[in-house]
Amino acid sequence: MASIRDDETPSATGIPSTERRTDGEALPPLDVSEELIRALPKTDLHCHLDGSLRLKTILELAEQQKVKLPADTEDGLAKAIHMGENAGSLEQYLTAFDVTLAVLQTEEALYRAAYELAVDCAAENVRYLEVRYAPVLHQKKGLKLTTIVDTVLEGLRAAKRETGIKTGVLICGIRHINPHTSLRLAELCVAYKNRGVVGFDLAGAESNFPAKDHKEAFQLILRNNVNCTAHAGEAYGPESIAQAIHYLGAHRIGHGTRLREDGDLLNYVNDHRIPLEICPSSNVQTGAVADLASHPLKFYFDYGLRVTINTDNRLITDTTVTKEMWLVHKALGLSLEDLTTIIVSGFKSGFMPFREKQDMLKAVNAEIERTVAQFQQRNVKQMKRPA
Ligand SMILES: [Zn+2]
Numbered sequence: 333m334a335s336i337r338d339d340e341t342p343s344a345t346g347i348p349s350t351e352r353r354t355d356g357e358a359l360p361p362l363d364v365s366e367e368l369i370r371a372l373p374k375t376d377l378h379c380h381l382d383g384s385l386r387l388k389t390i391l392e393l394a395e396q397q398k399v400k401l402p403a404d405t406e407d408g409l410a411k412a413i414h415m416g417e418n419a420g421s422l423e424q425y426l427t428a429f430d431v432t433l434a435v436l437q438t439e440e441a442l443y444r445a446a447y448e449l450a451v452d453c454a455a456e457n458v459r460y461l462e463v464r465y466a467p468v469l470h471q472k473k474g475l476k477l478t479t480i481v482d483t484v485l486e487g488l489r490a491a492k493r494e495t496g497i498k499t500g501v502l503i504c505g506i507r508h509i510n511p512h513t514s515l516r517l518a519e520l521c522v523a524y525k526n527r528g529v530v531g532f533d534l535a536g537a538e539s540n541f542p543a544k545d546h547k548e549a550f551q552l553i554l555r556n557n558v559n560c561t562a563h564a565g566e567a568y569g570p571e572s573i574a575q576a577i578h579y580l581g582a583h584r585i586g587h588g589t590r591l592r593e594d595g596d597l598l599n600y601v602n603d604h605r606i607p608l609e610i611c612p613s614s615n616v617q618t619g620a621v622a623d624l625a626s627h628p629l630k631f632y633f634d635y636g637l638r639v640t641i642n643t644d645n646r647l648i649t650d651t652t653v654t655k656e657m658w659l660v661h662k663a664l665g666l667s668l669e670d671l672t673t674i675i676v677s678g679f680k681s682g683f684m685p686f687r688e689k690q691d692m693l694k695a696v697n698a699e700i701e702r703t704v705a706q707f708q709q710r711n712v713k714q715m716k717r718p719a
Contacts, residue, residue, distance in 0.1 A: 362708050364661045364668050370654045371703050372671075373459045373696045375678030376642050378586055378609035380535075381465035381484065382432045383645025384449050387415075393435035393444070401431060414617075416650030422567035422618040423537055428648045429469075437473040439483045446487030452646065454495035456654045460682050460692065463488065464502035464533050467520065468513055477520050485528040498692075500530030500683055502561065505549050507534060507541035514549035522556045530683040531559035534580065538567040543575040550580040559583050559683040561609065566620050570594035577606065584609055584681060589620040592628045602637050607681035611644035612660050613651050624663035633670060640678040672700050 362368070387406045394401045402412035410416075413428035435441055446463065453461045467480040481501070488499040503521040505514030514534070521532045532553045534546055543562055553560050562576035563586035570593050576582040577600070585591075588608040591598050601608070610629050615621045621628075632639050641660065643651050657674075660666050666674070679696050682689065 362668060362704060364671065366654060366658045368707050369657045370456050372675060373457055373699050374653045374675055375460045375682060376453055376458050376653050377462045377640055377678060377682060378611055378642035378644055379461060379463055380645050381445055381449060381463050382429055382436055383648045385432055385445050385647050386448055387647065389444060389448060390432060390435055393441050397435060397438065399434050413648055415648060418617050420619050425618045433469055436470055439479060442470060442480060442483045443487040446484040447491050450488050450491030450497050450499055451495060454491065454497040456652050458653055459498060460679060461497060461499045462502055462530065462683065463499060464504050466504040466506050466517065466535065468517060481520065481524055501528055502531045502533045503529055504533045504535040505546055507536035507538060511545045511548060514546045515552065518549035518552045521558060522552060525556065525558050531561060534562040538563065538572055543572060544579040547579050554581045561586055563587060565590040567618065570597050573597060587611060587615065589615050589628065592631065602635065605638050607638045607640055607677065608632060609642050610639050611642045612656050614644035614649045617649060624659055627664065629660055630664040630666060638677050638681060639674060640681050641674055
């Protein structure tokens with residue numbers, strides 16, 4: 333099992349084998365199913381708060397707040413935000429946020445969005461969730477940045493009390509706003525370090541808004557030993573990924589879809605074990621790849637890169653981690669062993685303290701083994717049942 337994928341601690345990550353034997357009885361190989369993927373413990377490291385609301389919640393919030401939406405039914409609203417459809421470009425995809433942000437300008441709305449998102453993640457067995465958003469986009473009705481951050485953290489804490497899901501917040505600077513605003517947001521992030529905020533990100537339109545313009549914000553982040561990631565290589569080429577790593581000091585890369593165009597940089601990312609936060613369906617919808625079958629995820633994984641699978645925007649992309657894993661299994665032929673390795677990479681790549689991560693990995697590995705064994709036993713019972 334010691335392969336290039338099990339880079340640091342091969343024995344500690346012990347990926348379950350599909351040929352596993354229990355009670356001395358040979359068990360049949362296990363087919364990947366959506367039900368099995370849902371049952372496995374997972375992470376979602378790349379998930380935008382303002383892109384992951386429930387449709388029903390947007391409608392209810394709009395009614396309470398007397399906000400006019402482009403439609404007043406769930407179906408109509410789904411169409412208006414091009415939910416789950418190919419938008420053609422990142423800029424076009426981002427227009428859906430005008431709708432979601434219109435109702436996310438009050439404390440009540442922010443609390444509810446954060447709470448419901450974490451509850452929905454827990455329902456599909458996401459055990460560790462990193463939620464990202466740019467507080468500056470929630471000030472249209474005058475909320476203070478600190479109130480916004482506190483309220484989202486409260487919503488996440490409520491979900492944790494109820495479901496046990498562990499969460500962390502990433503504060504986003506926005507490429508197409510301005511570098512000064514990114515610096516203000518970085519200061520906010522630094523103040524909330526160890527108080528629920530676990531990192532900083534750079535999001536927004538990638539073309540024409542180079543990462544290096546936001547270097548000052550990232551310098552503040554790095555000087556304060558805060559974790560950071562950046563969207564890069566999604567709507568622009570590998571130069572954008574190089575800037576994220578070398579100018580911003582990004583510890584992870586959001587997407588990295590176009591990394592395959594630069595072999596040297598690809599090897600740098602691999603050698604430094606820089607995790608890629610891959611969001612397969614979102615990449616199709618923004619036009620970063622033509623379709624799932626041509627997504628570089630499997631190539632990256634086979635080559636040894638540390639890849640993770642994430643949702644990006646549960647509402648706008650119309651997805652869950654379970655669905656993303658099921659889709660890449662079907663489109664790219666990732667096996668159960670591949671998927672469990674990627675799941676473990678997700679837990680390894682979370683912005684959480686190393687010792688906490690070790691404890692979580694131990695529990696997760698045991699749970700993966702247990703879950704796979706349960707599904708195998710169930711198959712045996714079904715096979716033995718008289719016709
Ligand atoms: Zn994103």
